[in-house]
Amino acid sequence: MEDEQSFSDICGGRLALQRRYYSPSCREFCLSCPRLSLRSLTAVTCSVWLAAYGLFTLCENSMVLSAAIFITLVGLLGYLHFVKIDQETLLIIDSLGIQMTSSYASGKESTTFIEMSKVKDIVINEAIYMQKVIYYLCILLKDPVEPQGVSQVVPVFQSAKPRLDCLIEVYRSCQEILAHQKATATGP
């Protein structure tokens, strides 16, 4: 079963949340971030090249221009491969674990998997981010030493940064699965 809704992130950009229910115990949430805009790319490239041309008129060395072109290309490739995240996915499977995937604009995918035995709870936390107060969803991990303690807090959807309404949808679905998992775990 698939569902698509549109939300906005903390800066006002548009996000698309896709929900897929594979089975009662397996759900996937996919957030798509806004793509790289042509306007900002053109602005950055033009400013870099204008600065390089200014330097060229000062020092009369054509190496400056080729260096500027090279830097722009390498910078763009590096940005697409290491920085710009296109899509973030959260897959939650009852009694197995939670998997978070980030796919970058260049096609690279990086995945993290957390086993269900390590997950204590999923909560929505508040944080102070520069001059704003934002909400974020995070997974609390169990502490092996202390049964009531929390050893680590893993934030989810870090680069998409959706607002509270989107987070509440995801939170409700995850809590359904977690509640079911806790009920069967403590059962026979």
Next chain:
Amino acid sequence: MVLKAFFPTCCVSADSGLLVGRWVPEQSSAVVLAVVHFPFIPVQVKELLAQVQQVSRVGVTVLGTWCHHRQEPQESLGHFLEGLGAIFSHEPWLQLCRERDSKSWTCKATRRQTPTAAGEDQVLLIFYDQRKVLLSQLHPPAALPDRQAGDATPSARGLAVVFDTVARSETLFRSDRFDEGPVRLSHWQSEGVEASILVELLTRASGPVCLLLSWLLSLLSAVGSCWSRLRRHRGEQVCFWNRLKAVDPSSSHVPPKVGTGLSGSRSERSVPQLPRRPVEKPVRHVAEELQHLLQWLMGAPAGLKMNRALDQVLGRFFLYHIHLWISYVHLTSPFIERILWHVGFSACLGLTVAMSVLSDIIALLTFHIYCFYVYGARCAVLRAGGPPGGLYCLKICGLSSLWRLFRGKKWNVLRQRVDSCSYDLDQLFIGTLLFTILVFLLPTTALYYLVFTLLRLLVVAVQGLIHLLVDVINSLPLYSLGLRLCRPYRLAGSLPRRPADPPLSFQMQPLPYSRVVRVYRLPSCGCHPQHSWGSLCRKLFSGELIYPWRQRADKQD
């Protein structure tokens, strides 16, 4: 709980038969290891499983049935398979079925004897690549895997159970469905891969050959490293031998290769004759620079006005010292060059040996800077009450006691504190005179002290950098990094699943390089500085000597 069934991808196209594997009740998961094909005799199957269980200490049993319909589904086969459930009783009994087109799979798990549980459990089917899981290890490891101690292993948690089960059941994978045995099994060995015999032989032989080579080279480098380390750190042989045992093969065999390359290239260039004065030129250059510096100090350095008499005395003293040093180096340079030429061959024992030797050579060649620093600042352990040495320190001591006299106080050695005291008039008079003289001579001495301390710190910084590099080279886990590069499935990090269609598949993600270095880092016998920045500044200000690498227990003074 949902029942998880881990199914090997190599058995997806196998014929119908019995599922054989391990059942883990705590996590409600069944790890399927192989499929037993028809025809078989149940007694022989049970014997084989008992054998495997005895050897590998893994609870291998019959878990259920696997049904692969190549033509139209046959009801007789279905009834036959159900009857098998009575012969091999297992709770819960798995029934996996696959139709001719690959999309539809049926998974059922039935419990007969337990009346409280529901008749059928929900089954979650997960595929895994058996060969890769067999060879790899999940990180972070719960405890260091010890292959020798097979009994009483701590029960693996979570997904490590799957890795553990597959790795320990190697005896099950010895016979195949193509063998002429009583029982025909299908597992990862059944999917043949085309390969060349030579390549396989080389792969098999490379392991023992590499071990032999690395043992020989580690022996050589052990000799070399012990020699280079004995001069500075005493207690580190223990951790060095520990390092040799830590990872197999140890990574210390690569630095010798780098070092051999270095010394080899050097000898190619200068085999016909000895290099012309490699030592004397830089030493002379340094000495000349020092002379320029002293001439500058003897004038008006940076516009400061110095006390002319003291300035000339100090400057001439240090100039004469440099003159002595240059003539000494000139006299001994032939011998030193020969010695260095031969010592250079020790670079074949390892890059770290070469770097340690270089560090020692730098220390020897800048010995005069060390002497200047000591003359300017030498201060014996004041607590022991020894005679104070250097100039700046003398000055500071004198100044501090005379300043106390100026205020009418005295240092009480018995009580280790400042007490008030009434002085006579002539004591006060002489004390004030001396105090004034020392105060006005302070800038000159302080400037010399400052310059020589900075030079000494520069030399110390260069040596410290070399030590840091040696430390990094020694503690880098080269074997693990090479393994991560060449066989990434051996070191598995977190495990993603692909739910593109319902049966999920288990895929292994290799560990990132930063984690490999962090987990497998060899214990580095590094010298951590025992001075904090605050105590360092305080020592510099009061004129105490700084020994950068002296361990606390070793202090001899």
